[in-house]
Amino acid sequence: MSSWLSSAVTRAEAVSDWLAPQRQASLALLRDAKWPTRKTEAWKYLPINVWDNTELQADAAESTDATSGVIEGLNSLDLVFVNGQLQSVPGDDLPAGLTVVSLADASGDARAWAAETFTAVKPARHLFGLVNDVLATQGVLIDVAAAAVIEQPIRIVNVLTKGYEAHTRVLVRLGEHAKATVIEHYVGDQRSKNTGFAEYKVGDSAYLEHYRFALQSGESLSIGGSHFELSARAELSSHLVGFGSTLQRVDVDVTHAGEHAFAKLNAIYLLDGKELFDLHSTIEHAVPNGTTEENVRGIVADNSRAVFNGRIHIHRGAQKTLAELNNRNLLMSDRAEINTKPELEIYADDVRCAHGATIAEIDKKALYYMQSRGVSRSQAQIMLNFGFINELVDQMPNQVLADWLRPQLRDRFAGMEVK
Amino acid sequence: MTEQIEKALQREYEAGFVSDIESDTFEPGLNEDIIRRISAMKEEPEWMLEWRLKAFRYWLDMEEPEWAHVHYPKIDFQSISYYSAPKSMKDKPQSLDEVDPELLKTYEKLGIPLHEQMMLAGVAVDAVFDSVSVVTTFRDKLEEAGVIFCPISEAVHKYPDLVKKYLGSVVPQRDNYYAALNCAVFTDGSFVYIPKGTKCPMELSTYFRINEQNTGQFERTLIIADEGSHVSYLEGCTAPQRDENQLHAAVVELIAMDDAEIKYSTVQNWYPGDEEGRGGIYNFVTKRGICHTSAKISWTQVETGSAVTWKYPSCILKGDNSIGEFYSVALTRGAQQADTGTKMIHLGKNTKSTIISKGISAGRSNNSYRGLVRMNSSAVGARNFTQCDSLLIGDQCGAHTFPYVESRNPTAIVEHEATTSKVSDDQMFLCQQRGLDPEKAVSMIVNGFCKEVFKELPMEFAVEAGKLLEISLEGSVG
Numbered sequence: 001m002s003s004w005l006s007s008a009v010t011r012a013e014a015v016s017d018w019l020a021p022q023r024q025a026s027l028a029l030l031r032d033a034k035w036p037t038r039k040t041e042a043w044k045y046l047p048i049n050v051w052d053n054t055e056l057q058a059d060a061a062e063s064t065d066a067t068s069g070v071i072e073g074l075n076s077l078d079l080v081f082v083n084g085q086l087q088s089v090p091g092d093d094l095p096a097g098l099t100v101v102s103l104a105d106a107s108g109d110a111r112a113w114a115a116e117t118f119t120a121v122k123p124a125r126h127l128f129g130l131v132n133d134v135l136a137t138q139g140v141l142i143d144v145a146a147a148a149v150i151e152q153p154i155r156i157v158n159v160l161t162k163g164y165e166a167h168t169r170v171l172v173r174l175g176e177h178a179k180a181t182v183i184e185h186y187v188g189d190q191r192s193k194n195t196g197f198a199e200y201k202v203g204d205s206a207y208l209e210h211y212r213f214a215l216q217s218g219e220s221l222s223i224g225g226s227h228f229e230l231s232a233r234a235e236l237s238s239h240l241v242g243f244g245s246t247l248q249r250v251d252v253d254v255t256h257a258g259e260h261a262f263a264k265l266n267a268i269y270l271l272d273g274k275e276l277f278d279l280h281s282t283i284e285h286a287v288p289n290g291t292t293e294e295n296v297r298g299i300v301a302d303n304s305r306a307v308f309n310g311r312i313h314i315h316r317g318a319q320k321t322l323a324e325l326n327n328r329n330l331l332m333s334d335r336a337e338i339n340t341k342p343e344l345e346i347y348a349d350d351v352r353c354a355h356g357a358t359i360a361e362i363d364k365k366a367l368y369y370m371q372s373r374g375v376s377r378s379q380a381q382i383m384l385n386f387g388f389i390n391e392l393v394d395q396m397p398n399q400v401l402a403d404w405l406r407p408q409l410r411d412r413f414a415g416m417e418v419k
Numbered sequence: 420m421t422e423q424i425e426k427a428l429q430r431e432y433e434a435g436f437v438s439d440i441e442s443d444t445f446e447p448g449l450n451e452d453i454i455r456r457i458s459a460m461k462e463e464p465e466w467m468l469e470w471r472l473k474a475f476r477y478w479l480d481m482e483e484p485e486w487a488h489v490h491y492p493k494i495d496f497q498s499i500s501y502y503s504a505p506k507s508m509k510d511k512p513q514s515l516d517e518v519d520p521e522l523l524k525t526y527e528k529l530g531i532p533l534h535e536q537m538m539l540a541g542v543a544v545d546a547v548f549d550s551v552s553v554v555t556t557f558r559d560k561l562e563e564a565g566v567i568f569c570p571i572s573e574a575v576h577k578y579p580d581l582v583k584k585y586l587g588s589v590v591p592q593r594d595n596y597y598a599a600l601n602c603a604v605f606t607d608g609s610f611v612y613i614p615k616g617t618k619c620p621m622e623l624s625t626y627f628r629i630n631e632q633n634t635g636q637f638e639r640t641l642i643i644a645d646e647g648s649h650v651s652y653l654e655g656c657t658a659p660q661r662d663e664n665q666l667h668a669a670v671v672e673l674i675a676m677d678d679a680e681i682k683y684s685t686v687q688n689w690y691p692g693d694e695e696g697r698g699g700i701y702n703f704v705t706k707r708g709i710c711h712t713s714a715k716i717s718w719t720q721v722e723t724g725s726a727v728t729w730k731y732p733s734c735i736l737k738g739d740n741s742i743g744e745f746y747s748v749a750l751t752r753g754a755q756q757a758d759t760g761t762k763m764i765h766l767g768k769n770t771k772s773t774i775i776s777k778g779i780s781a782g783r784s785n786n787s788y789r790g791l792v793r794m795n796s797s798a799v800g801a802r803n804f805t806q807c808d809s810l811l812i813g814d815q816c817g818a819h820t821f822p823y824v825e826s827r828n829p830t831a832i833v834e835h836e837a838t839t840s841k842v843s844d845d846q847m848f849l850c851q852q853r854g855l856d857p858e859k860a861v862s863m864i865v866n867g868f869c870k871e872v873f874k875e876l877p878m879e880f881a882v883e884a885g886k887l888l889e890i891s892l893e894g895s896v897g
Binding site for chain 2: 317331350352
């Protein structure tokens with residue numbers, strides 16, 4: 001057992017609040033859990049020992065800069081965690097139909113639905129999900145009433161600074177016919193550890209627009225996940241952007257629990273230097289007539305390593321399912337590495353499922369063509385990389401977010417070199 | 420429709436009969452003594468025994484793999500007998516007339532052309548009945564060309580240098596659990612050596628057959644194609660009906676030297692067990708080939724039998740410009756489970772690999788494709804194309820795809836695609852509208868689905884494979 005994990009278990013034993021029954025169940029699982037090794041399928045390509053071996057030292061001089069996560073031009077309702085501490089919860093001037101409470105202050109009805117949702121959407125198989133279950137005393141509960149349409153995006157910002165370890169949890173419930181946008185935004189490049197998990201219950205015919213900006217970089221270590229349960233005719237449009245860091249892993253799970261639900265999942269990862277990024281996604285089609293479209297693209301440069309594992313599971317009887325998964329990667333250097341594994345597990349015959357995966361370098365002919373037209377090699381390469389990724393950025397429903405992202409992506413491409 | 424499916428599912432196993440031959444069989448159990456006895460029976464030299472014992476010691480420390488998408492009761496390796504030989508083999512027959520007629524009848528039932536027809540068919544058969552090679556024909560003609568095709572037990576005596584050099588060079592003793600077991604207890608198998616620049620004058624073929632109850636069969640095949648040579652090897656198997664599970668843990672090693680080409684084709688039709696999955700063969704096979712510069716290895720397989728299949732014919736593309744191919748049709752029905760696929764390890768420059776896998780699931784069966792494509796950092800300009808298609812017949816079966824793609828070279832291009840579909844109503848309607856009955860229509864659609872693979876098979880095998888599929892699918896109209 002890892003020394004970090006045993007200390008986490010010890011710390012968890014001291015946690016006691018209104019979620020105690022759920023936390024106890026997870027703690028029991030955690031006590032029996034094995035620390036992943038190279039032979040653990042779900043962690044095969046990620047050197048998880050880095051997590052265990054990284055010592056944290058808080059730097060008192062380091063000022064906590066809560067503004068580092070600002071998205072210009074976005075009028076969002078911000079919920080900010082600094083090193084795992086929720087800064088403030090908006091008062092009573094919330095749009096009609098929206099309720100936001102901190103996990104610590106929850107009472108009455110909020111407690112009731114949150115207790116039902118906590119650990120109910122997120123699968124128990126994720127070791128760090130269990131860690132988050134037992135240690136995340138800070139979190140927010142977001143409840144969107146039936147038929148409420150919340151125009152203002154709700155943004156959950158996690159800022160991590162040097163030396164901190166943080167565990168935060170987000171629970172979201174959308175009532176029937178409700179509409180909302182939730183942005184999970186992770187910021188920080190200092191040596192820190194965090195787990196950030198979010199569980200979403202999307203009601204009948206509700207629409208959820210979701211963004212996860214896993215933009216922690218540098219020396220930060222981050223493991224987290226966004227987990228969705230879709231009821232009948234619910235729609236999810238989820239967009240993930242990930243930069244690599246010393247250790248970074250995100251799990252996205254979607255369960256089609258009601259018929260005729262639709263899930264669109266886009267994900268982008270851009271890695272440079274010695275960064276790592278691991279994306280696992282699992283789509284559970286538990287009922288008939290569900291549709292999933294998943295598009296994942298990555299650019300991996302220098303000495304970095306990307307992992308993608310995309311699983312689509314069609315349960316027995318989930319007929320008329322349509323599910324497609326596409327993973328395309330650009331490998332920019334002979335020291336970089338991409339490991340991809342698109343999986344299909346199908347137990348119903350009347351379904352249409354397909355997946356595809358490609359790994360290649362930038363098209364040398366295209367590069368040559370642009371150079372012959374007077375575009376410098378580095379500029380041409382940035383343009384080609386950008387075009388490759390921008391197809392998915394263009395699909396973001398919120399243009400303010402897309403506009404905010406593009407220059408950041410461009411900056412990242414500028415640093416990457418074609419070998 | 421449902422009736423037809425039922426009928427198809429209840430089809431009796433056609434090769435299910437037991438030949439009544441007295442056998443010389445070891446008592447069940449596995450320990451160093453048993454291995455010493457196997458080695459002694461084969462009159463093996465000391466180095467061979469040491470090699471076996473070393474493998475056995477590795478095996479003792481290894482764990483049974485559990486990652487495959489298959490479920491079966493744990494195998495009790497102590498309840499298996501590790502050696503069985505037809506008794507009449509004690510004084511080896513010099514011609515076909517001396518062969519136990521009961522044995523010959525068995526082959527005839529299976530349709531092996533062991534007599535004169537063989538000459539016409541141009542097939543040399545190294546027939547393995549349980550564990551001892553019975554008759555090897557066409558030896559002379561092959562010898563003329565300098566080709567060595569003999570039981571591996573014989574090769575150990577006659578060509579010890581070749582065996583010593585290459586045995587275990589592609590699949591080492593500690594490669595995996597079942598390979599280690601095979602190294603320790605293998606009883607026989609085929610050995611092929613094609614000399615430099617030689618094109619083997621005929622297709623080489625081995626028919627495996629499990630006969631004795633409770634005897635696992637542990638075949639060991641070693642094929643060496645020297646520089647610039649060419650060989651096509653056929654492997655096919657059926658097994659009689661049994662109630663108890665039988666373990667088949669074979670190892671096949673292929674070595675393609677510079678510019679050589681090996682084509683290895685398999686039609687596998689072991690007993691799949693009854694409707695509940697009782698009985699039936701556990702087919703846990705390790706097959707791997709190594710390609711040196713500009714060499715080519717092509718695996719083609721048609722898998723319709725066995726209760727549980729665990730098999731990944733692989734290529735190590737070590738030399739520059741070498742080529743690996745994998746063409747597979749896997750059909751499961753009843754309670755069959757198959758976890759099969761390939762590994763393509765690209766090490767050399769400009770290496771190429773193609774993977775075409777067609778999985779057909781019917782009944783309550785589960786059919787998985789599991790593959791690995793690895794582009795090492797040295798694989799400059801390497802190329803892979805993978806296509807995995809699954810066809811589901813009925814709503815109680817499963818089709819799964821687990822492809823691992825790993826790339827460390829930016830100039831390497833990897834493409835993987837997989838689709839899943841069923842025999843569509845439109846296709847059925849179109850065929851029936853043209854006057855085909857539903858059964859023929861399904862057969863035609865499935866045949867079309869598998870065409871890419873069948874065309875890779877040698878002629879005789881393609882016919883057999885097509886027929887096998889047709890029989891297996893009888894009435895399974897979706």
